[in-house]
Amino acid sequence: MQSPRTTQQYAGFEPYIGPLEQVPDGDGGFALRFTIAPQHLNGADMLHGGMMMAFAAIVLAGTARAAADTDVEALAVNCDFTGPGKLGDVVTGRASVTRRTRTIVFLSCEIKTGGVQAGDESAPRLLMTATGVYKVARP
Amino acid sequence: MTEARDPLKGAHDPLPIASPRPAEDLDGFQPMALRDPFEAFLGPFYTETAENDGLERREAFRVDDRHVDAHGNLHPGMLMTFADAIVGGTAWHATGRRPCVTLSLQTRHTGTAKAGDLVTATTRLTHKTRAIVFCGADFFVDGTLICQVTSLWKVLGEA
Numbered sequence: 326m327q328s329p330r331t332t333q334q335y336a337g338f339e340p341y342i343g344p345l346e347q348v349p350d351g352d353g354g355f356a357l358r359f360t361i362a363p364q365h366l367n368g369a370d371m372l373h374g375g376m377m378m379a380f381a382a383i384v385l386a387g388t389a390r391a392a393a394d395t396d397v398e399a400l401a402v403n404c405d406f407t408g409p410g411k412l413g414d415v416v417t418g419r420a421s422v423t424r425r426t427r428t429i430v431f432l433s434c435e436i437k438t439g440g441v442q443a444g445d446e447s448a449p450r451l452l453m454t455a456t457g458v459y460k461v462a463r464p
Numbered sequence: 465m466t467e468a469r470d471p472l473k474g475a476h477d478p479l480p481i482a483s484p485r486p487a488e489d490l491d492g493f494q495p496m497a498l499r500d501p502f503e504a505f506l507g508p509f510y511t512e513t514a515e516n517d518g519l520e521r522r523e524a525f526r527v528d529d530r531h532v533d534a535h536g537n538l539h540p541g542m543l544m545t546f547a548d549a550i551v552g553g554t555a556w557h558a559t560g561r562r563p564c565v566t567l568s569l570q571t572r573h574t575g576t577a578k579a580g581d582l583v584t585a586t587t588r589l590t591h592k593t594r595a596i597v598f599c600g601a602d603f604f605v606d607g608t609l610i611c612q613v614t615s616l617w618k619v620l621g622e623a
Contacts, residue, residue, distance in 0.1 A: 336529065337529065337530070337531070337532045337533055337534065337536075337539065338530060338531055338532060338533060338539035338541060338542050339533070339539070339541075341530045342505075342506075342541070363501060364501050364502060364505045365501070365502055366500070366501045366502060367500040367501070367502060367503075368478065368499045368500045368501075369563075373500055373501070373502035373503070373545070373548075374548045374552075374565075374566040374569070375502055375503070375506075375541075375544060375545025375546070375547075375548040375549065376502050376545070378541065378544040378545065378548065378569060379539070379540075379541025379542065379544055379545055380541070382539075382540045382541040382544060383541060386540075396535075398573070399540045399571070399573045400572070400573055401570070401571065401572050401573070402540060402544070402570070402571045402573075403568070403569075403570045403571075404544075404568060404569050404570075405567070405568045406565070406566050406567055406568065406569075
């Protein structure tokens with residue numbers, strides 16, 4: 326499998342809103358992490374919904390790209406907001422492939438915070454669940 | 465979660481945050497006063513100058529090098545951020561300007577945009593109960609639909 330593109334390889338949206346860090350995942354899968362910084366907040370000093378959705382879209386697309394072993398295009402992304410994030414929270418996103426056909430990849434994703442850093446004993450808390458449908462790029 | 469906000473709300477609110485790029489003169493649009501740091505970070509965004517009810521509004525942003533993916537196409541995450549900002553305005557107006565948060569947002573991508581394109585959007589209110597607002601928006605480049613969004617918002621403090 327081709328390794329997912331990291332966020333440092335081009336200038337554009339992903340490095341601009343980051344840094345987003347690729348982290349090892351137990352199942353040999355793909356996970357991304359970022360720490361909520363002041364520019365990621367909304368007017369109520371919580372994590373902005375747009376940043377949370379953008380992060381989910383990046384995790385979904387990275388996982389789809391790895392599964393398809395080529396580039397993918399988003400057809401549909403669905404995001405459910407299950408909890409708020411605050412400044413300094415370390416946020417981790419993981420996605421899994423629900424089904425892959427020759428032309429389409431279906432995925433689901435969870436965005437969590439808490440209990441992910443060494444020494445952090447807080448229970449993981451779910452911020453978002455998301456699903457995505459991606460089209461495999463024609464060769 | 466995103467606090468719904470009114471791009472033109474009054475002087476008692478926090479001061480708008482400047483975007484890193486200057487606003488341009490656009491026919492029919494004026495810069496939004498952005499009070500969410502993440503929106504200002506990606507702005508400027510624009511709202512129509514024409515009179516409207518706050519529910520169905522035209523909004524816009526110019527795609528630049530901060531908004532694109534490795535192929536130079538508009539990043540879906542950028543479109544989702546703009547969508548969250550503008551449908552939040554519709555939820556806010558639909559509830560008499562009460563605080564609302566995003567419950568869910570769905571995107572259907574029918575196209576994309578390149579740096580330099582002006583993305584325009586039209587917001588809509590679909591349905592409203594005491595506690596929940598159903599709203600959405602369509603996004604266009606040069607009259608071609610590139611994305612449709614539906615969204616649910618919760619009115620804070622209502623069961």
